[in-house]
Amino acid sequence: MPANPGPSTLWLVRHGESQGNVADAAAGQTGAARLELDVRDPDVPLSDTGRGQAEAVGTWLRGLPADQRPTVLLSSPFTRAADTLRTAVSAAGLDLPVRYDERLRERDFGAFDGMTGAGIRAEYPDEARRRDLLGKFYYRPPGGESWADVALRIRSVLLAAELHWPGERLLITSHQAVIMVFRYVLEELSEKELLDLDKRDPIANCSVTRYEAGPDGALRLAEANAVDHLTRAEEPVTEEEPVTGEPGVSRA
Numbered sequence: 708m709p710a711n712p713g714p715s716t717l718w719l720v721r722h723g724e725s726q727g728n729v730a731d732a733a734a735g736q737t738g739a740a741r742l743e744l745d746v747r748d749p750d751v752p753l754s755d756t757g758r759g760q761a762e763a764v765g766t767w768l769r770g771l772p773a774d775q776r777p778t779v780l781l782s783s784p785f786t787r788a789a790d791t792l793r794t795a796v797s798a799a800g801l802d803l804p805v806r807y808d809e810r811l812r813e814r815d816f817g818a819f820d821g822m823t824g825a826g827i828r829a830e831y832p833d834e835a836r837r838r839d840l841l842g843k844f845y846y847r848p849p850g851g852e853s854w855a856d857v858a859l860r861i862r863s864v865l866l867a868a869e870l871h872w873p874g875e876r877l878l879i880t881s882h883q884a885v886i887m888v889f890r891y892v893l894e895e896l897s898e899k900e901l902l903d904l905d906k907r908d909p910i911a912n913c914s915v916t917r918y919e920a921g922p923d924g925a926l927r928l929a930e931a932n933a934v935d936h937l938t939r940a941e942e943p944v945t946e947e948e949p950v951t952g953e954p955g956v957s958r959a
């Protein structure tokens with residue numbers, strides 16, 4: 708029996724491009740203080756590009772040998788993640804239920820929800836200075852979450868996976884910061900290593916990060932931020948541009 712029984716394979720798939728991602732990019736280009744969105748963060752839908760990216764994930768899944776396809780499907784309940792997985796499952800022809808887990812939701816930006824970095828620095832200069840002091844990993848926006856808070860959720864998800872899905876092939880759809888924090892926990896990264904990775908290799912929409920269990924049952928990174936399935940399907944590869952300061956509500 709492995710020392711750490713749990714899933715034999717873990718895939719982490721970021722949701723497809725959302726209308727929030729599009730609005731965030733537009734706000735960044737114009738220097739706007741807020742995103743032009745009329746729905747709350749949990750309800751932000753996929754863009755047309757995002758739906759095409761999700762179908763490409765399904766095509767990739769359909770092409771896997773039967774004994775390598777997912778056996779358990781788990782998603783953030785936020786619309787952009789849930790619709791990504793539902794679209795992929797339909798395109799792949801998988802006859803599996805999709806389970807939803809609020810621990811996989813996007814990081815909560817609290818009072819900064821819907822704001823850009825420029826808007827935050829203009830309206831909340833004291834908080835911007837406090838973030839500069841604490842750093843991105845430990846800074847918690849008013850009423851929101853830090854990346855360290857997200858790590859507590861991820862550790863809980865991984866413990867549940869060990870308890871409920873030993874030996875299963877688990878596919879999760881979630882959000883950029885959440886997937887980065889999965890990497891932080893699973894690869895035992897330092898704060899600096901995580902933040903350097905986030906700058907160097909931002910998680911692309913509908914990219915796939917895969918872990919495989921070793922002989923001791925521990926999950927080890929097999930590939931990160933893979934987008935070959937998107938390029939094969941001639942779908943655009945989209946990701947957030949690197950920014951300085953709090954990135955606002957990038958709808959990641």
